Amino acid sequence: MKNLAVFVSGSGSNLQAIIDAVDRGFIKAKLALVVSDNEKAYALERARKKNIDTFYFNPKKYKNRPAYESLITAELSKRKIDFIALAGFMRILSSEFTAKYKNRIINIHPALLPSFPGQRALKDALDYGVKYAGVTVHFVDEGVDSGPVIMQDIEPVRNEDTQESLLDRIHKIEHRLYPEAIRLLVEGRLVVEGRKVKIE
Numbered sequence: 001m002k003n004l005a006v007f008v009s010g011s012g013s014n015l016q017a018i019i020d021a022v023d024r025g026f027i028k029a030k031l032a033l034v035v036s037d038n039e040k041a042y043a044l045e046r047a048r049k050k051n052i053d054t055f056y057f058n059p060k061k062y063k064n065r066p067a068y069e070s071l072i073t074a075e076l077s078k079r080k081i082d083f084i085a086l087a088g089f090m091r092i093l094s095s096e097f098t099a100k101y102k103n104r105i106i107n108i109h110p111a112l113l114p115s116f117p118g119q120r121a122l123k124d125a126l127d128y129g130v131k132y133a134g135v136t137v138h139f140v141d142e143g144v145d146s147g148p149v150i151m152q153d154i155e156p157v158r159n160e161d162t163q164e165s166l167l168d169r170i171h172k173i174e175h176r177l178y179p180e181a182i183r184l185l186v187e188g189r190l191v192v193e194g195r196k197v198k199i200e
C-alpha cells in the first residue's frame with residue numbers, strides 16, 4: 001500500500017474529497033499525513049476527525065524555507081510517504097524539495113493553466129472575461145503552477161456569475177477530478193514524458 005500526504009492551508013474541501021475517496025477504496029493508498037502551515041486551517045480539523053496524523057509548522061518561526069522544509073521532509077520520511085498532493089497549500093516549495101519528490105507531487109489549480117497561474121486565479125479569469133473557467137491537476141516542479149498537466153476540465157462562465165457562484169461549481173469539478181488523478185498517481189498509471197503526461 002502506498003502512503004500519501006496532503007498539504008493544506010485552508011478549509012480543506014479537497015482534502016475531504018480525498019479522505020472520502022480513500023475511505024471508499026477508490027484511492028488505494030493510506031492517507032498517512034496532513035501537513036499545514038496554518039494552525040487554524042479547518043483542513044486540520046477534518047484530518048483529526050479521521051485520526052489522520054497531522055504536522056503543523058509555523059513558517060514565521062524559521063529563518064528560511066530550507067529550515068522548515070527539512071522538518072517536513074523528516075515527517076514524510078518517518079511515514080515513508082510515496083506521494084504528495086497539494087490541496088490549497090499556499091506556499092512555494094523549494095527546487096530541492098520538488099526535485100526530491102520529482103513526479104510524485106501534484107497540485108490542483110482553479111484555472112485552465114497556463115492561463116491564470118498564482119493565488120488569485122479564479123478572480124483573474126473572471127475579471128479577464130473568459131467564457132470558460134476550469135480546473136487543472138498538474139505535477140509540481142520548481143516553478144509556480146508550471147509542471148506537466150495531468151487532467152483538466154472546463155466550466156462555462158455564466159453572465160450572472162460572481163466569484164462565489166463560479167467557485168462553487170469549480171469546487172464540484174475539483175472534488176471529482178482530484179481523487180481521480182490521485183487514484184491514477186498511486187496506481188503508477190501516470191507516465192511523464194517531457195511536458196506530456198500519458199494515462200495508462
Ligand code: GRF
Pocket residue numbers: 010011012013014015043087088089108109110174
Ligand atoms: C482550491 O480551489 C484549489 O484549486 C486551490 O485552493 C483551493 C483549496 O480549497 N489550489 P480547499 O481548501 O480544498 O477547500
